[in-house]
Amino acid sequence: xxxxxxxxxxxxxxxxxxxxxxxxxxxxxxxxxxxxxxxxxxxxxxxxxxxxxxxxxxxxxxxxxxxxxxxxxxxxxxxxxxxxxxxxxxxxxxxxxxxxxxxxxxxxxxxxxxxxxxxxxxxxxxxxxxxxxxxxxxxxxxxxxxxxxxxxxxxxxxxxxxxxxxxxxxxxxxxxxxxxxxxxxxxxxxxxxxxxxxxxxxxxxxxxxxxxxxxxxxxxxxxxxxxxxxxxxxxxxxxxxxxxxxxxxxxxxxxxxxxxxxxxxxxxxxxxxxxxxxxxxxxxxxxxxxxxxxxxxxxxxxxxxxxxxxxxxxxxxxxxxxxxxxxxxxxxxxxxxxxxxxxxxxxxxxxxxxxxxxxxxxxxxxxxxxxxxxxxxxxxxxxxxxxxxxxxxxxxxxxxxxxxxxxxxxxxxxxxxxxxxxxxxxxxxxxxxxxxxxxxxxxxxxxxxxxxxxxxxxxxxxxxxxxxxxxxxxxxxxxxxxxxxxxxx
Amino acid sequence: xxxxxxxxxxxxxxxxxxxxxxxxxxxxxxxxxxxxxxxxxxxxxxxxxxxxxxxxxxxxxxxxxxxxxxxxxxxxxxxxxxxxxxxxxxxxxxxxxxxxxxxxxxxxxxxxxxxxxxxxxxxxxxxxxxxxxxxxxxxxxxxxxxxxxxxxxxxxxxxxxxxxxxxxxxxxxxxxxxxxxxxxxxxxxxxxxxxxxxxxxxxxxxxxxxxxxxxxxxxxxxxxxxxxxxxxxxxxxxxxxxxxxxxxxxxxxxxxxxxxxxxxxxxxxxxxxxxxxxxxxxxxxxxxxxxxxxxxxxxxxxxxxxxxxxxxxxxxxxxxxxxxxxxxxxxxxxxxxxxxxxxxxxxxxxxxxxxxxxxxxxxxxxxxxxxxxxxxxxxxxxxxxxxxxxxxxxxxxxxxxxxxxxxxxxxxxxxxxxxxxxxxxxxxxxxxxxxxx
Numbered sequence: 001x002x003x004x005x006x007x008x009x010x011x012x013x014x015x016x017x018x019x020x021x022x023x024x025x026x027x028x029x030x031x032x033x034x035x036x037x038x039x040x041x042x043x044x045x046x047x048x049x050x051x052x053x054x055x056x057x058x059x060x061x062x063x064x065x066x067x068x069x070x071x072x073x074x075x076x077x078x079x080x081x082x083x084x085x086x087x088x089x090x091x092x093x094x095x096x097x098x099x100x101x102x103x104x105x106x107x108x109x110x111x112x113x114x115x116x117x118x119x120x121x122x123x124x125x126x127x128x129x130x131x132x133x134x135x136x137x138x139x140x141x142x143x144x145x146x147x148x149x150x151x152x153x154x155x156x157x158x159x160x161x162x163x164x165x166x167x168x169x170x171x172x173x174x175x176x177x178x179x180x181x182x183x184x185x186x187x188x189x190x191x192x193x194x195x196x197x198x199x200x201x202x203x204x205x206x207x208x209x210x211x212x213x214x215x216x217x218x219x220x221x222x223x224x225x226x227x228x229x230x231x232x233x234x235x236x237x238x239x240x241x242x243x244x245x246x247x248x249x250x251x252x253x254x255x256x257x258x259x260x261x262x263x264x265x266x267x268x269x270x271x272x273x274x275x276x277x278x279x280x281x282x283x284x285x286x287x288x289x290x291x292x293x294x295x296x297x298x299x300x301x302x303x304x305x306x307x308x309x310x311x312x313x314x315x316x317x318x319x320x321x322x323x324x325x326x327x328x329x330x331x332x333x334x335x336x337x338x339x340x341x342x343x344x345x346x347x348x349x350x351x352x353x354x355x356x357x358x359x360x361x362x363x364x365x366x367x368x369x370x371x372x373x374x375x376x377x378x379x380x381x382x383x384x385x386x387x388x389x390x391x392x393x394x395x396x397x398x399x400x401x402x403x404x405x406x407x408x409x410x411x412x413x414x415x416x417x418x419x420x421x422x423x424x425x426x427x428x429x430x431x432x433x434x435x436x437x438x439x440x441x442x443x444x445x446x447x448x449x450x451x452x453x454x455x456x457x458x459x460x461x462x463x464x465x466x467x468x469x470x471x472x473x474x475x476x477x478x479x480x481x482x483x484x485x486x487x488x489x
Numbered sequence: 490x491x492x493x494x495x496x497x498x499x500x501x502x503x504x505x506x507x508x509x510x511x512x513x514x515x516x517x518x519x520x521x522x523x524x525x526x527x528x529x530x531x532x533x534x535x536x537x538x539x540x541x542x543x544x545x546x547x548x549x550x551x552x553x554x555x556x557x558x559x560x561x562x563x564x565x566x567x568x569x570x571x572x573x574x575x576x577x578x579x580x581x582x583x584x585x586x587x588x589x590x591x592x593x594x595x596x597x598x599x600x601x602x603x604x605x606x607x608x609x610x611x612x613x614x615x616x617x618x619x620x621x622x623x624x625x626x627x628x629x630x631x632x633x634x635x636x637x638x639x640x641x642x643x644x645x646x647x648x649x650x651x652x653x654x655x656x657x658x659x660x661x662x663x664x665x666x667x668x669x670x671x672x673x674x675x676x677x678x679x680x681x682x683x684x685x686x687x688x689x690x691x692x693x694x695x696x697x698x699x700x701x702x703x704x705x706x707x708x709x710x711x712x713x714x715x716x717x718x719x720x721x722x723x724x725x726x727x728x729x730x731x732x733x734x735x736x737x738x739x740x741x742x743x744x745x746x747x748x749x750x751x752x753x754x755x756x757x758x759x760x761x762x763x764x765x766x767x768x769x770x771x772x773x774x775x776x777x778x779x780x781x782x783x784x785x786x787x788x789x790x791x792x793x794x795x796x797x798x799x800x801x802x803x804x805x806x807x808x809x810x811x812x813x814x815x816x817x818x819x820x821x822x823x824x825x826x827x828x829x830x831x832x833x834x835x836x837x838x839x840x841x842x843x844x845x846x847x848x849x850x851x852x853x854x855x856x857x858x859x860x861x862x863x864x865x866x867x868x869x870x871x872x873x874x875x876x877x878x879x880x881x882x883x884x885x886x887x888x889x890x891x892x893x894x895x896x897x898x899x900x901x902x903x904x905x906x907x908x909x910x911x912x913x914x915x916x917x918x919x920x921x922x923x924x925x926x
Contacts, residue, residue, distance in 0.1 A: 299622035339638050343623040344631070370625065406653035408628065433628040433655055 001133050003110075005031045007335055008124060008137035010116050010280070013040020015312030015324030016143035017100050022332035023141075024107035031110040031135060033126050038104070038111070039097040041145060042321045045165040048096055050188055052089040053168065054352050057192035066392050080196055086171045118281040121305045139307050139335045142295065143324065144280065146273040146313035153241035154180065154269050160249060161242075161267045164189060170266070173197045178251045178264035180239040182209040184351040186270035187222070191354050194231050201232040201262055203239050203253050205271075210351070215364075215413035217379075218357045221396050222415060225354055234260075242267060275314040299341040300334045301327050309335070323347045348427040350420040355396045358423035361411035361430045367401055374404035376436070378460025382416040384467055385455075386447040393417035398456035400426075400436065407435040407461070418449050425453055436460050493542045494562040499619075500529065500536055500833075505641065506558045507531045508702050509551050518546045526564060528829075529557065530702045534836060535797070535829040544568045556701070621645060629656040637661045648777050703798045714860040717776070719896040722855040722867075723904045727912040729871050729888040735918045743816060752888075753791065753845060754815040755921070756868050759914040761787050761808045762924035764841065767907045769898050771840050773861040781898060790839030790859060791819065793826040794849070800826040801859060803839045843868065847889070856893050863898050867891035888915070 007023040009016045012034035020032040037044045063078045104111055112135070114128025124135040148163040150156055158166035167189045173196045179186045182204030194200045202209075210219045226233060234255055242251045242264070251262045275293040283289060288296040288304040294317075295303055295310035302309050309331045312324030326344065333340045348360040367375055381397045382388035396416025402409050412426030429439055439457035444450045458464040500507060507529035514526050525537035526546075544566030551557050620643035623634045627644055633656060637644040642664045649656035689695045700708065736752055743750035764771040764787070773782045787808040790801040802822035807815055825831045842859045847869030856865045869889035876885045890911065894904050914920055 298616040299618045302616065302618075304616065339641070340635075341618050341620075341622040341638060343634050343638075345625060408653060432630045433653075435652075 003031070003133060003135055005029045005110075005135065005137040007031070007139050007141065007332070008033065008135050009141045009143060010124070011040060011143035011145055011312075012038045012100070012104075012111070013143060013145050013312065013324065014042045014321040015145070015328045016040065016141065017104060017328075018325040019141045019143060019311060019328030019332045020109045021103055021107050022329045023335065024109045026332060026336035028332075028336060030108075031112060031137070032104060033112045033114065033116045033124065033135070035113070035115050035128075037097060038100040039093075041165075043096045043100065044093050045168055047321055049089050049093050049168045050164070050192075051352060052092045053085070053196075054188060054192045056085050056088070057195035058354065061195040062392075070392065080173070082173055082196070083171050086169075089168075116280055118285045121285045121308060137307075139309065141328070141331055141335075142280075142282070142303075142308065142310040142314060143312045143328065144276045144314055145324075146275045146319055148269065149272045149274050150269065151180070151239065151271055154239065154267065156269055160244075161269050163268075164270060167193070167266075167268050174264075174266035175199060176248070176263050176265045177201070177268060178203065178239075178249075178262050178266075179268045179270065180251075181269065181271035182206070182233065182235075183270060183272060184210060184213060184353070186268065187226075187353045188351065189268060189270065190231055191226070191352075194226075194229060195354075199230070201264075202226075202234065203237040203251075203262075204233065204235050205238050207235055209233065209235070210357075213349070214351060214357050215359060215399065215415075217399060218359070218396075218413050218415035221355065222351075222353045222357060225395065229354075273313065273319055275319075277314055299343070301331045301342065302334070318347050318349065320347055320349060344431070346427055346430050348423045350423060352420065355393065355416045356419035357413075357415045358419035359411070359413045360423050360427040361409065362401065363411060363413070364401055367403075367410045370410075372403045372410060375410070376402045376404045376407070376460050378456055378458075378462075378464070380452050380456035380459045380464055380467060382449070382452060385449060385452050387449050387451070388417055390447070391417060391449075398422070398452045400439075400456045400460045402436050402460055407437060409434050409436060409439065409457075412453075412456075414452075416449075416452070422449060422453060425450065491568045492547060493544055493566040493568045495526065495540050495542065495564040495566060497529065497538060497557045497559050497561060497563045499559050500531055500538070504531045504559065506556050507536075509553055509555050509557055509563070510535060511553055512549065513537070514546050516546050516548065520544060520546060520566070530797070530829070534703075534800075534831050534833050536832070538563075540564070540566065542566055542568065619643070627656060628654055629661075633658050633661060637664075640664070646777070703800070707798055710860065711857050714857050717860055718858050718863075720855070720858060720893055721896050721901065721904070722891050722893040723901070723908055724853050724889065724891045725908045725912055726887045726889050727915040729886045729915065732888070732915055732918050733871065733886055739812065743813060746813060748813055748816050749820055750812070750816045751819065752868070752871075753819055753843065754812050755918065756866070756915075757789050757791075757804070757807055757815055757843060758812060758921055758924070759911055759918075760841070760843065760866055761789070762914060762921065763907060763911040765924075766910055767903065769903065770864045770892075770894075770907060772863050772898065773840075774863065774895065774898060784840045786840065788838050788840045790842035790862075791822075792842065792844040792846075792856075793823050795826050795829065797829055800831060800836065801839060801842060802826050802831055802835050803837065805838070841866065847871075853889055853891055855891070858893055858895060863895035865893045867893065890915075 006028035007030045009020040009030065009032040012032050016032060017038065020030050023030040042048060060078060060080060063074065067074060112126050112131055112133060114126040114131040116124050116126050119125050122136060124140065126133045126135055148156060154161050156163045164185050173193060175198065177193055177198040177200045179190050179200060179202045182202045186202060187209065190200045190202055208219060209223055223233065236255060238254045240252045240254055242249045249264045249267060251264050251267060253260055253262065277289045277293045277295055286305060287308065290296055295315050297303055297310050297315050301311050301315060311327035311331055313319040315327065327342065330340045330342060346360045348358065351357040362370065364375060364377065377399065379397045379399045383394045388394045399413045400409060401411040409429045412423065414422055436457045440454055440461060442454065444454040455464045455466055459467060459469065462469055497507060510528040510530050512527050514520055520526060520540055520543060522541060522543045523539045526540045527538045529536055529538050547565045547567045549564055550562050557563055620638055620641060623629065623644050628649060629644060634644055636658060640661060642661055644656055644661065647656050647660050647664060648654065650660050651657050732755060736750065736755060739750045768783045771784050771787060775782055786806060789804045789807040793800045793802060804815060804818045804822065822831065822835060839859060839862060841862055842865045844856045844865060845868050846854050851869065853869060854867055856867050858865045867890060871886050871888045874885055874887050875882045890908065892904055892908055
């Protein structure tokens with residue numbers, strides 16, 4: 001059957017479904033094509049389920065390690081029922097995915113399940129269980145995302161070698177887990193599986209964890225805590241191969257030129273993701289794809305074929321759900337005839353490790369590279385924040401990078417409790433072009449974690465209240481870079 | 490049978506309206522998608538506007554000579570049968586052809602084919618977005634950035650009046666309304682010029698014609714340039730006998746390729762070579778940033794006299810082209826300029842301009858620089874003149890040249906040295922071989 005639409009969205013992840021809804025809101029006749037599940041990787045095998053697992057693991061961890069200190073006595077050790085946890089996690093995913101389904105339906109977006117392939121730049125063939133359609137649309141939005149990368153010697157089969165998808169589906173906690181790749185996905189899964197009882201070893205090929213992804217000071221806090229909790233981290237370690245030894249495996253890796261071995265019950269491969277641009281006949285119809293596999297787009301996310309747009313992971317870094325959603329809205333509005341272009345200053349990033357890392361704007365070297373030769377940098381520790389201490393989550397800090405002359409906030413890097421929820425204020429500050437004074441002079445309610453943002457701005461200006469800053473008496477002229485934290489109350 | 494509105498698409502950067510020159514179809518004509526339906530003249534160029542739909546022309550909404558704002562309905566079609574188009578709402582017509590692209594694909598198709606590049610079709614310029622996205626250093630809130638976009642204002646060109654150069658809502662609004670006083674009108678903005686009225690005698694003794702289209706744009710550009718740039722012109726003559734010999738050989742060689750070789754390409758090549766020695770001639774001043782921008786590429790504009798007025802087509806990367814290729818470009822672009830068929834792309838991005846008033850007449854002229862360039866080079870008629878060789882009077886040929894410079898960047902002595910280096914190339918054209926790439 002041939003069907004015609006104004007807009008055809010391919011891929012129902014956080015980019016695609018958002019684009020479809022906004023298209024429909026604008027009165028465009030819209031169809032969305034999805035091969036697996038509504039909500040995509042994010043809602044089904046990514047962001048959301050991993051957060052469910054992280055929450056549960058953290059809960060367990062607090063029961064074991066923090067409850068007794070707070071005077072909560074539990075007879076015996078808290079016991080984990082992994083099968084029940086997985087069921088609950090799945091219910092979270094189903095709820096969210098069901099929500100997407102309702103939203104699409106409510107906005108009269110037609111949903112077609114099947115594998116898509118372009119026949120030409122104006123026609124999409126979709127084949128599914130009960131579907132064999134030709135979809136013709138005036139505009140296509142490609143939002144088919146990315147998938148995990150493999151490395152030689154390790155093929156993802158989701159039984160022995162797992163991707164994030166397989167790891168999230170585990171209904172038994174592996175005794176020994178070897179994680180190849182210390183990026184944010186590897187670290188998030190490592191952290192929660194360790195808390196659920198795995199012995200975790202991370203093999204990272206680079207000299208630091210989260211290389212280039214997060215502020216080095218923030219990473220240091222997390223690395224220290226990982227080590228303390230018993231996670232083994234081997235840096236500069238290159239995984240080479242593995243073989244079965246009885247029921248478990250032996251992973252061979254190279255460290256300082258020497259070959260080393262490790263035992264593992266499961267291997268988790270998280271060395272990155274690549275765009276799915278090799279699928280759907282995208283090359284065949286003449287779409288321009290760059291050497292890293294991203295579809296090339298202009299600032300309206302339009303490809304070289306004027307009726308085709310690309311958003312999300314497949315259209316470039318950073319591969320983050322919220323960037324995809326933002327682009328989804330943008331493209332729908334462009335198609336709807338509105339003048340829009342991508343001009344956001346920052347895509348905030350969040351890493352759900354322990355403690356959480358979140359950032360918005362530039363790191364120091366980026367700020368310098370962008371012409372801000374003189375910076376003011378200040379930090380405020382959660383250890384001096386009443387709410388953090390009363391939550392027994394007092395590790396980490398808020399770090400602010402600002403232009404020394406104009407005091408305009410250029411970057412905010414947080415490591416600590418609820419960093420993920422705190423970063424939005426920083427993103428707003430950067431988008432608004434706020435100055436340190438704007439953050440410092442906004443009354444933040446007490447006692448909250450949010451006060452750390454205000455105090456970090458004060459610290460950057462050289463005069464935070466809940467921290468002793470030297471030189472004493474130098475509030476107005478202090479550079480704010482030297483400071484010692486003091487705990488108050 | 491359903492009807493289908495055809496709107497005037499967005500026909501280029503900053504263009505808000507166009508003058509309908511000519512309908513290319515008649516009522517009752519059946520048209521196919523992408524067929525040109527009208528010639529529309531904007532302040533930048535005359536473009537053929539295609540219809541995104543097929544159908545039968547039902548009615549015209551404008552007559553020839555009318556100004557049409559972009560995005561308004563110019564023509565109504567009876568949608569052709571076939572059952573393909575379900576046409577109803579106005580949204581329909583927008584979603585069919587995203588506005589920027591329909592327009593740009595038309596001029597792109599006319600771009601003179603570059604001899605080297607492969608795939609010409611997709612890269613035609615359909616990827617340009619106007620206004621361009623706000624650059625990272627621009628200080629403005631997300632809402633202000635969007636306001637600028639919706640008002641078709643390039644926020645990157647605004648010098649913000651707020652703290653640390655922050656662009657405020659008011660800054661954006663004042664860009665749009667022409668009545669606003671230029672409180673913070675940076676020099677990058679359109680010059681704020683007085684508009685004195687002229688009270689004529691009226692009656693049949695005078696005829697009033699509205700100043701619009703290309704004429705209006707020429708006026709604005711000239712006024713802008715004179716407002717911003719302190720001009721000075723240096724004049725010189727050069728013996729042209731050797732150049733004439735060389736050119737006449739090249740001319741007959743060019744004929745074999747069907748290319749007419751004039752003096753202009755030689756002048757251009759000598760100019761490029763001289764600019765390499767004096768990079769301040771192939772530059773711009775970024776007034777907003779208070780920076781001088783030296784350009785490492787050479788896009789040569791050349792003034793062309795056309796029935797519509799002065800046009801300046803641009804030979805892109807002229808330094809990388811052979812004399813023959815430059816000749817060919819000059820011929821093709823010149824012809825298009827005269828026919829009013831230049832695409833916007835073909836008039837953008839010149840780094841220095843050559844004007845050949847001499848082909849018409851005049852001993853010398855003092856041309857106006859094509860802002861944001863910093864120099865314009867004039868070439869004039871070759872004339873026979875008696876000269877002394879010893880005590881003998883002999884016949885010689887001379888050609889006059891002028892270089893008009895932005896005195897903010899180029900000093901008089903520099904211009905004189907520049908001209909000296911240029912003249913030596915013209916008088917000894919074999920030296921041009923040394924500059925060959």
